[in-house]
Amino acid sequence: MALTAAVSLCAREASAIVRVQLAVEPPRPVAGLPFRVVYGLQIQNDRPARATPLEASPGLQVLMNGGTPTIGNFMVFGGSGGSVQMQSSVEYVFVAPRPGRYTVRGARALASDSNRVVAEHPPLTIVVEANHGQTPSPDPQRPDPFGGSPFPPGIFDDPIAPPVPPPAPVYEGPDVPPEGPLTGATFNRQGFARAMLSAPTAVVGEAVEYRAWVYVPAVEAGCEPLQEPTVTGFWSESLITPRQACADRWIPQTFEGQGLTAGLVRRLALYPTRAGALTVGPLRMNVEYLVGDSFFGRRQMVPMASGPVSLTVEDAPLEGRPRGYVPGVVGPVGITAALDRDRVVAGETVTLTLRLEASAYIGSVTAPPPALPDGVRRLPGPSHSEVDTGIFPPRGIATHTWRLVAERPGAIALGTYALDTFNPSTRRYERITAALPTLTVTGEAVSHPPDGDDEDPALRLEAFNPNARLDRHSALFTTPFRAAATLAAPPLALALWQLSKLLKRRAAARKSARDEASRNDPEALLAQSLARLEDNDPRAALDLAGRALDRGRKSVDTESTMIAEVQRSLDAVRFAGADTPSNEVRALIEQVRAALAEAGAL
Amino acid sequence: MRAARSLTLALLLAGGAAAAVPAQTLLSRAAEAESRRDHAAAARDLEELVASGFDGRDIVANLGHVYTEAGRFGEAIWCYERVLRRRVVDLEVQHNLQATRLRLARRDAARTGRAVVETPPPLSVQWGELLPRDVSVTLTLLGELLIVAAWAWRRRSESEMARVGATAALCTAVVFTGFTATVMLARWRAPVESVVLHDGLRLLQAPRVDAVPAEAVREGERVTTVGHEAGFLRVRADHGHSGWLRETDLGPLGP
Numbered sequence: 001m002a003l004t005a006a007v008s009l010c011a012r013e014a015s016a017i018v019r020v021q022l023a024v025e026p027p028r029p030v031a032g033l034p035f036r037v038v039y040g041l042q043i044q045n046d047r048p049a050r051a052t053p054l055e056a057s058p059g060l061q062v063l064m065n066g067g068t069p070t071i072g073n074f075m076v077f078g079g080s081g082g083s084v085q086m087q088s089s090v091e092y093v094f095v096a097p098r099p100g101r102y103t104v105r106g107a108r109a110l111a112s113d114s115n116r117v118v119a120e121h122p123p124l125t126i127v128v129e130a131n132h133g134q135t136p137s138p139d140p141q142r143p144d145p146f147g148g149s150p151f152p153p154g155i156f157d158d159p160i161a162p163p164v165p166p167p168a169p170v171y172e173g174p175d176v177p178p179e180g181p182l183t184g185a186t187f188n189r190q191g192f193a194r195a196m197l198s199a200p201t202a203v204v205g206e207a208v209e210y211r212a213w214v215y216v217p218a219v220e221a222g223c224e225p226l227q228e229p230t231v232t233g234f235w236s237e238s239l240i241t242p243r244q245a246c247a248d249r250w251i252p253q254t255f256e257g258q259g260l261t262a263g264l265v266r267r268l269a270l271y272p273t274r275a276g277a278l279t280v281g282p283l284r285m286n287v288e289y290l291v292g293d294s295f296f297g298r299r300q301m302v303p304m305a306s307g308p309v310s311l312t313v314e315d316a317p318l319e320g321r322p323r324g325y326v327p328g329v330v331g332p333v334g335i336t337a338a339l340d341r342d343r344v345v346a347g348e349t350v351t352l353t354l355r356l357e358a359s360a361y362i363g364s365v366t367a368p369p370p371a372l373p374d375g376v377r378r379l380p381g382p383s384h385s386e387v388d389t390g391i392f393p394p395r396g397i398a399t400h401t402w403r404l405v406a407e408r409p410g411a412i413a414l415g416t417y418a419l420d421t422f423n424p425s426t427r428r429y430e431r432i433t434a435a436l437p438t439l440t441v442t443g444e445a446v447s448h449p450p451d452g453d454d455e456d457p458a459l460r461l462e463a464f465n466p467n468a469r470l471d472r473h474s475a476l477f478t479t480p481f482r483a484a485a486t487l488a489a490p491p492l493a494l495a496l497w498q499l500s501k502l503l504k505r506r507a508a509a510r511k512s513a514r515d516e517a518s519r520n521d522p523e524a525l526l527a528q529s530l531a532r533l534e535d536n537d538p539r540a541a542l543d544l545a546g547r548a549l550d551r552g553r554k555s556v557d558t559e560s561t562m563i564a565e566v567q568r569s570l571d572a573v574r575f576a577g578a579d580t581p582s583n584e585v586r587a588l589i590e591q592v593r594a595a596l597a598e599a600g601a602l
Numbered sequence: 603m604r605a606a607r608s609l610t611l612a613l614l615l616a617g618g619a620a621a622a623v624p625a626q627t628l629l630s631r632a633a634e635a636e637s638r639r640d641h642a643a644a645a646r647d648l649e650e651l652v653a654s655g656f657d658g659r660d661i662v663a664n665l666g667h668v669y670t671e672a673g674r675f676g677e678a679i680w681c682y683e684r685v686l687r688r689r690v691v692d693l694e695v696q697h698n699l700q701a702t703r704l705r706l707a708r709r710d711a712a713r714t715g716r717a718v719v720e721t722p723p724p725l726s727v728q729w730g731e732l733l734p735r736d737v738s739v740t741l742t743l744l745g746e747l748l749i750v751a752a753w754a755w756r757r758r759s760e761s762e763m764a765r766v767g768a769t770a771a772l773c774t775a776v777v778f779t780g781f782t783a784t785v786m787l788a789r790w791r792a793p794v795e796s797v798v799l800h801d802g803l804r805l806l807q808a809p810r811v812d813a814v815p816a817e818a819v820r821e822g823e824r825v826t827t828v829g830h831e832a833g834f835l836r837v838r839a840d841h842g843h844s845g846w847l848r849e850t851d852l853g854p855l856g857p
Contacts, residue, residue: 227812228815230804230806230815232800232802232803233800233801235802236802273802274800275642279811281812281815305812308811308812315642318640318643323638323639325639327642327672363709363713383708385712386713398712459704461667461670461701462667462694463667464668465660465663465664466630466636466637468658468661468664469659470625470629470651471656471658471660472655472656472657473657473658473662473688475688477735478857483739483786483790486739486743487739487743487746487783489743490743490747491746494750
């Protein structure tokens with residue numbers, strides 16, 4: 001067991017650590033035999049530091065002075081949290097002539113720029129035991145002062161064996177960036193993203209591969225995806241799992257005299273679902289890589305975006321299209337058919353499974369049902385589709401099933417299933433066939449009521465109407481104002497009608513009141529009386545004068561002698577019955593006026 | 603100069619007139635293409651008809667039929683929804699809409715193992731869709747007139763029997779008018795909705811083509827429009843998330 005001690009001192013930043021460590025091998029040295037002390041320096045996320053040499057206590061002979069560990073000889077990237085960790089160690093060999101306690105001191109680290117002590121190991125006391133005839137081990141293994149190093153084996157071995165140069169790799173395959181002029185990207189010395197499609201045109205359903213690479217001026221990089229490419233109009237399947245580490249391998253590339261490495265970051269199988277010009281959106285990500293050498297280098301983050309890429313998609317051509325062609329069946333297509341069992345009792349159900357395999361996406365294709373011989377009834381069954389991305393190129397797989405009911409005994413040959421496909425590579429329609437198995441039916445024949453149709457009625461569409469009316473849709477109430485105005489009309493009309501009725505009623509009442517008032521007003525009655533007199537109707541004039549006198553007397557509500565006298569004179573003339581001269585009548589009217597005026601009734 | 607401009611304009615107009623295909627020819631061509639199962643060609647002819655203004659029930663329903671046969675389920679659903687919003691009852695189109703949704707669900711189920719046939723809109727939206735807008739306004743107007751007539755009849759009725767009958771008519775008219783008026787108001791107050799036309803769409807986080815895509819929306823799904831900006835609509839989907847979609851990927855449902 002190695003005697004290991006460590007001291008850590010945090011400097012400047014909470015995450016910056018400088019650690020000085022000493023380890024003794026063997027842990028209990030023996031007098032007269034050499035032992036080793038490994039002096040290690042570890043720096044994590046801090047500026048470079050330098051170590052000071054060890055000092056041995058008197059009596060301890062130094063057989064080999066390893067000097068000081070120097071950061072820069074070895075580097076390790078990574079560690080927890082992605083920090084940068086550097087460590088180095090040297091070896092001292094001591095021998096103690098006698099048993100006893102010895103001390104090794106002076107293990108400390110100084111900041112390179114300020115010579116400030118950033119870490120220091122306390123003096124290491126070594127207990128040397130008496131020699132009882134032991135001999136030195138032939139090749140003692142050097143201890144690791146850090147208790148398990150992430151360095152590969154041999155990196156601390158001294159001397160380091162010269163590395164054997166690996167054979168130059170050969171980069172081949174569709175995932176390797178294409179040679180030649182740079183397309184699908186804009187060159188940037190700090191790095192750029194590039195996206196390409198495997199073909200500029202395709203037929204609906206035909207597979208097209210989308211690849212995106214990241215080019216960086218470093219041996220590797222890390223990626224932070226910001227935006228995946230939009231694939232509107234496509235059914236897409238990812239052919240690689242997006243990784244934080246960007247790419248599995250980095251391939252050297254040279255553009256405009258600059259050495260770069262390219263890594264494949266996205267690979268999608270795209271299947272256009274409609275005709276037209278379709279666009280795959282840009283891929284955006286932040287890419288981080290190391291600039292400079294591994295010791296003094298710094299991390300740099302560069303935002304990158306691939307340009308959008310376009311694809312022209314067309315339908316399968318009309319020329320030569322078979323009548324039964326199902327749109328979307330793009331070949332070449334492999335087809336197999338199987339029954340779940342080939343012997344069945346009449347009336348029982350067997351399942352016919354038809355499996356289509358194509359390099360295109362056939363998930364949207366509904367395979368036409370097979371034509372069956374007499375005595376076999378077909379019922380609809382489920383379907384399923386998937387894309388097998390485990391092989392290259394990916395395969396679209398569609399499985400259609402039908403339930404068959406055999407109704408007569410015997411060996412029934414189900415015939416052949418035929419499907420028309422369009423092959424984009426040959427630009428021709430082809431017919432593929434699959435032999436259906438023979439079904440052996442036992443038992444007695446059964447019959448069923450003819451239903452005439454085996455298609456799922458829920459999926460059947462009402463027929464296309466070739467005699468459709470060529471009319472235009474028009475709406476009357478297109479704005480809320482129109483509707484509100486229309487709906488307000490009846491209540492408004494009703495309200496206006498009621499209002500007019502009310503006004504009329506009030507006007508009639510007012511007129512009636514006015515007439516009543518005029519009928520009872522002595523002044524008005526006298527004026528009417530004079531008017532009648534002018535019309536040569538003295539009798540009516542006298543009547544009106546009498547009424548005026550009567551209303552006046554009632555209005556003042558007091559008895560006046562003058563009114564009484566005038567009343568008597570008036571009554572005398574009225575009841576005389578003879579024609580009274582108009583001047584007398586006029587005089588009487590004036591007396592009535594005077595009497596009423598005196599009584600205050602006028 | 604003016605003469606040259608007039609001549610150019612006349613030639614352009616003449617060329618345009620010569621290039622226009624009569625509506626009946628377009629319909630015949632569409633029917634012929636559909637008979638030979640060339641759904642794409644039939645759809646193009648019917649789309650041209652609709653763009654020419656022939657957007658009556660039959661043409662739009664035929665277009666939906668062709669879209670369904672061509673596997674363009676989102677656009678088919680949009681056509682059927684447009685027809686149904688204009689008519690009180692259309693069993694044929696309702697059946698086609700349901701069949702299209704089932705086909706779409708089967709396709710999704712075959713792809714991913716799960717599918718949604720239809721998600722009902724909120725009750726207020728359903729209530730507003732009981733009657734088309736024109737019909738609801740007209741019936742409300744009719745209801746108002748019935749209320750006035752019943753009220754007048756009740757006032758003028760002299761016998762007890764006539765008064766009871768007039769009161770019953772008045773109550774019926776009030777209930778009827780209340781129903782049509784609430785349907786009409788629900789229709790007016792309903793949010794502006796659209797149908798997702800295409801497959802594989804995701805809500806964008808900004809109104810840009812290269813914006814970051816977020817949650818997916820289903821083809822044929824109804825979304826609520828809550829904003830508009832430069833060729834993009836901000837929509838709220840069934841799952842409650844909001845985002846931007848291109849206008850060309852949405853079919854607006856009219857009044």
